[in-house]
Amino acid sequence: MSIGIRHDDLRKRNRAMVISAVRRAVQPSRTEIVRATELSHSTISAIAADLISEGILVEAKGEGASSARRGRPQVALALSPQAATVVTAVLSLNILSVALVDYAGSTIREVTKRLPTLTMAKQELISTVMAAVSEIIAGHAKRGGPILRISLAVQGITDSEARTLLWSPITPHRNVEFGAALEKAFGLPVTVHNDCNMITVALNWRDPERYGDNFIAILLSHGIGMGLMLKGRLFTGPHSSAGEFGHMIHKPDGALCRCGRNGCIEAYAGNYAIWRKARGTSEYEPPPSDIDASAMEELAQAARSREGIERDAFRAAGEAIGFGIGGLFALIDPAPVAIVGQGVSAFDILEPVIREAIGKTAGGQHSAAISFDTDLNEMPLIREGCAMTALTSLDHAVFGAGAAISVPRRDVA
Amino acid sequence: MSIGIRHDDLRKRNRAMVISAVRRAVQPSRTEIVRATELSHSTISAIAADLISEGILVEAKGEGASSARRGRPQVALALSPQAATVVTAVLSLNILSVALVDYAGSTIREVTKRLPTLTMAKQELISTVMAAVSEIIAGHAKRGGPILRISLAVQGITDSEARTLLWSPITPHRNVEFGAALEKAFGLPVTVHNDCNMITVALNWRDPERYGDNFIAILLSHGIGMGLMLKGRLFTGPHSSAGEFGHMIHKPDGALCRCGRNGCIEAYAGNYAIWRKARGTSEYEPPPSDIDASAMEELAQAARSREGIERDAFRAAGEAIGFGIGGLFALIDPAPVAIVGQGVSAFDILEPVIREAIGKTAGGQHSAAISFDTDLNEMPLIREGCAMTALTSLDHAVFGAGAAISVPRRDVA
DNA sequence: ATTCTTTTTTTCGAAGCTCGAAAAAAAGAG
DNA sequence: CTCTTTTTTTCGAGCTTCGAAAAAAAGAAT
Numbered sequence: 001m002s003i004g005i006r007h008d009d010l011r012k013r014n015r016a017m018v019i020s021a022v023r024r025a026v027q028p029s030r031t032e033i034v035r036a037t038e039l040s041h042s043t044i045s046a047i048a049a050d051l052i053s054e055g056i057l058v059e060a061k062g063e064g065a066s067s068a069r070r071g072r073p074q075v076a077l078a079l080s081p082q083a084a085t086v087v088t089a090v091l092s093l094n095i096l097s098v099a100l101v102d103y104a105g106s107t108i109r110e111v112t113k114r115l116p117t118l119t120m121a122k123q124e125l126i127s128t129v130m131a132a133v134s135e136i137i138a139g140h141a142k143r144g145g146p147i148l149r150i151s152l153a154v155q156g157i158t159d160s161e162a163r164t165l166l167w168s169p170i171t172p173h174r175n176v177e178f179g180a181a182l183e184k185a186f187g188l189p190v191t192v193h194n195d196c197n198m199i200t201v202a203l204n205w206r207d208p209e210r211y212g213d214n215f216i217a218i219l220l221s222h223g224i225g226m227g228l229m230l231k232g233r234l235f236t237g238p239h240s241s242a243g244e245f246g247h248m249i250h251k252p253d254g255a256l257c258r259c260g261r262n263g264c265i266e267a268y269a270g271n272y273a274i275w276r277k278a279r280g281t282s283e284y285e286p287p288p289s290d291i292d293a294s295a296m297e298e299l300a301q302a303a304r305s306r307e308g309i310e311r312d313a314f315r316a317a318g319e320a321i322g323f324g325i326g327g328l329f330a331l332i333d334p335a336p337v338a339i340v341g342q343g344v345s346a347f348d349i350l351e352p353v354i355r356e357a358i359g360k361t362a363g364g365q366h367s368a369a370i371s372f373d374t375d376l377n378e379m380p381l382i383r384e385g386c387a388m389t390a391l392t393s394l395d396h397a398v399f400g401a402g403a404a405i406s407v408p409r410r411d412v413a
Numbered sequence: 414m415s416i417g418i419r420h421d422d423l424r425k426r427n428r429a430m431v432i433s434a435v436r437r438a439v440q441p442s443r444t445e446i447v448r449a450t451e452l453s454h455s456t457i458s459a460i461a462a463d464l465i466s467e468g469i470l471v472e473a474k475g476e477g478a479s480s481a482r483r484g485r486p487q488v489a490l491a492l493s494p495q496a497a498t499v500v501t502a503v504l505s506l507n508i509l510s511v512a513l514v515d516y517a518g519s520t521i522r523e524v525t526k527r528l529p530t531l532t533m534a535k536q537e538l539i540s541t542v543m544a545a546v547s548e549i550i551a552g553h554a555k556r557g558g559p560i561l562r563i564s565l566a567v568q569g570i571t572d573s574e575a576r577t578l579l580w581s582p583i584t585p586h587r588n589v590e591f592g593a594a595l596e597k598a599f600g601l602p603v604t605v606h607n608d609c610n611m612i613t614v615a616l617n618w619r620d621p622e623r624y625g626d627n628f629i630a631i632l633l634s635h636g637i638g639m640g641l642m643l644k645g646r647l648f649t650g651p652h653s654s655a656g657e658f659g660h661m662i663h664k665p666d667g668a669l670c671r672c673g674r675n676g677c678i679e680a681y682a683g684n685y686a687i688w689r690k691a692r693g694t695s696e697y698e699p700p701p702s703d704i705d706a707s708a709m710e711e712l713a714q715a716a717r718s719r720e721g722i723e724r725d726a727f728r729a730a731g732e733a734i735g736f737g738i739g740g741l742f743a744l745i746d747p748a749p750v751a752i753v754g755q756g757v758s759a760f761d762i763l764e765p766v767i768r769e770a771i772g773k774t775a776g777g778q779h780s781a782a783i784s785f786d787t788d789l790n791e792m793p794l795i796r797e798g799c800a801m802t803a804l805t806s807l808d809h810a811v812f813g814a815g816a817a818i819s820v821p822r823r824d825v826a
Numbered sequence: 827a828t829t830c831t832t833t834t835t836t837t838c839g840a841a842g843c844t845c846g847a848a849a850a851a852a853a854g855a856g
Numbered sequence: 857c858t859c860t861t862t863t864t865t866t867c868g869a870g871c872t873t874c875g876a877a878a879a880a881a882a883g884a885a886t
Contacts, residue, residue: 247743251665
């Protein structure tokens with residue numbers, strides 16, 4: 001079954017641990033790393049010396065408020081921005097955003113493009129993404145570290161190898177092999193992840209206090225997405241990114257969903273579902289493919305100002321989300337919930353309904369304790385999640401594994 | 414975050430790996446262990462010698478069909494039954510079964526008792542279990558290895574520390590602290606696990622081909638239970654055993670469930686729910702607390718023989734289970750399903766309905782590929798899961814960690 | 827200005843682990 | 857009785873981590 005640990009693995013793992021400790025903390029000293037990793041001073045000293053000589057870490061001296069404490073001052077260690085660069089690409093409905101991020105996590109440059117994803121051919125979609133990546137790489141011009149990873153986030157279901165987009169609401173095509181195509185074109189490891197999973201990763205990095213080992217991120221937009229962090233690990237299915245919260249059944253044989261089935265949560269809570277219902281259209285009518293944010297805001301205003309069909313539509317949406325979350329709480333335990341995306345603009349209407357619905361489910365006893373936290377703009381979160389996914393992959397696979405970039409080891413010492 | 418690996422941890426981990434390899438395989442030779450662990454011959458030889466001298470492994474020579482191959486014959490290694498003994502206790506509605514299992518996994522003795530769990534006081538419940546454990550330990554009489562673990566399985570929700578029964582349908586009491594009480598009484602580590610989780614563990618040991626890294630076990634009985642194996646790990650909530658599949662909402666504001674809420678899957682698919690509906694009682698009537706297996710069999714016969722209210726009841730049950738499984742398949746991926754327990758006796762009626770319902774959900778596309786496998790009697794599975802849980806815990810924590818039982822090391826060699 | 831303290835970091839030898847190669851052991855084949 | 861083949865053990869080499877002691881780098885005290 002699981003494999004034994006070899007002797008040289010030990011160093012690799014501990015190197016990765018040190019890098020990871022530096023990424024988590026803000027410029028920790030060697031002593032702080034000792035505390036975090038519970039390794040000895042000698043070991044940390046040796047590993048840090050290696051990593052510095054390899055150009056992975058740098059001593060960030062000078063800066064930082066001189067602690068004014070007695071004794072030899074601590075030397076802050078930081079990730080070297082020069083060590084590597086990664087490319088992030090976020091593909092959503094009609095929009096593509098690519099960025100270049102250095103090893104320390106700072107965004108170097110960023111480009112956003114509009115494109116008609118729903119009508120493009122499969123090859124066109126792939127080549128458009130490739131062109132955007134080429135463009136941003138070309139501008140890079142060899143300043144900074146070598147580009148070592150491409151991290152793509154897409155709405156929809158991806159395979160568990162993070163190479164293929166299996167299904168997506170933004171294109172009629174299935175099995176779009178972004179991973180294989182980009183790897184062939186650029187000769188770099190490429191990952192393709194679900195956008196909500198990237199949001200989840202980003203929230204965990206941004207605010208580990210609130211979004212720590214267990215929380216739920218829900219994306220309210222044209223459709224409904226979800227990311228789940230359980231016991232500090234991103235929850236995914238064995239074969240796919242899964243977590244298709246929006247397509248759990250809310251009402252058997254109920255409203256027609258974009259996915260072709262009936263009664264999905266999304267068929268009540270997606271923007272298109274709210275719009276459909278608020279316009280008095282039948283639940284079984286195929287929904288429109290894109291709805292303007294301002295149109296949704298008008299519906300929300302109507303719902304706020306008076307009883308009526310608009311308010312009913314938002315109530316139905318809140319109920320679907322609430323029962324969905326409650327059902328989830330039957331399987332896992334109640335946990336903080338982050339609500340992200342355009343739908344957040346109407347969250348004042350949704351929240352009481354959601355809470356009421358949760359109250360009727362297994363999570364009900366904790367309904368009051370459940371906290372929601374909202375963020376309107378999902379794009380930066382997705383990009384950040386992509387970047388951190390690529391960077392931590394480097395931390396472990398490349399820089400943790402031993403001298404990746406050939407730099408002379410300390411000989412002159 | 415995560416902790417660095419120390420130098421002496423290495424041996425501990427590899428020892429545990431070797432023990433685990435021996436437990437998984439049937440009397441493997443050292444060479445087979447080399448293949449399984451990917452460690453070197455030298456290392457395996459050294460570790461095996463240690464484990465044998467400590468009385469944890471034994472060389473099972475002589476037996477086994479002499480392979481008739483050339484070369485030095487392989488020496489089969491086996492777990493020493495003498496190394497330790499564990500106690501398993503399974504507590505279900507009105508029944509308690511305790512057993513003694515040796516380190517190699519053979520059941521030494523077993524006792525089953527009937528008791529009125531629903532009406533017993535909290536203390537009475539605990540002390541009855543303690544008495545049964547005492548009794549079986551007393552009969553042990555120092556033959557065999559020292560008793561090192563007590564593993565309890567209960568219907569209901571347990572905490573993630575596996576020490577307390579938080580809620581259970583078999584007793585009105587909450588927070589029954591079996592773990593603390595038994596540990597105090599016997600001075601041994603005690604775990605309290607959910608019965609369905611133990612079934613899941615057992616299935617994985619019994620048939621790893623079919624029930625490998627990803628599968629679902631559903632217990633159909635008075636209530637509905639579930640255990641989930643995902644990526645080779647038992648799925649539990651962060652704070653509790655969770656996995657309360659039976660209490661996911663099937664129909665908002667629907668039938669009254671035993672748990673007090675409305676519309677749970679169990680309120681349609683539990684024996685009591687089928688019985689209630691087949692008798693024409695209102696969905697909102699409190700259900701009876703226990704139903705005879707033969708009464709259920711009568712209903713099933715009626716459902717088989719003619720259209721009517723009984724068949725409707727089973728249809729409603731199958732639909733609830735099917736939508737539940739389908740909803741799960743939206744979150745994870747379709748996986749093999751084992752159906753266990755008394756309800757299996759009517760599975761011929763349920764299966765087509767379940768498949769039909771799954772077909773309407775996100776898992777629908779795979780409906781045909783989903784395989785069900787049934788087993789009527791859950792008790793042996795639960796006991797086996799308990800035993801394996803306790804034994805593998807010993808493998809890692811006690812025998813993996815270094816010389817637990819003080820036996821002279823090889824000096825005379 | 828110089829000498830304590832205090833704290834961080836590095837150095838150094840010891841102990842332990844795994845590994846590869848070679849040797850030993852244990853069988854059947856010739 | 858001597859090969860051949862396969863398994864298992866032995867042995868020295870090369871890492872790694874660790875603890876203790878030394879070195880470094882600052883403020884505090886005299």
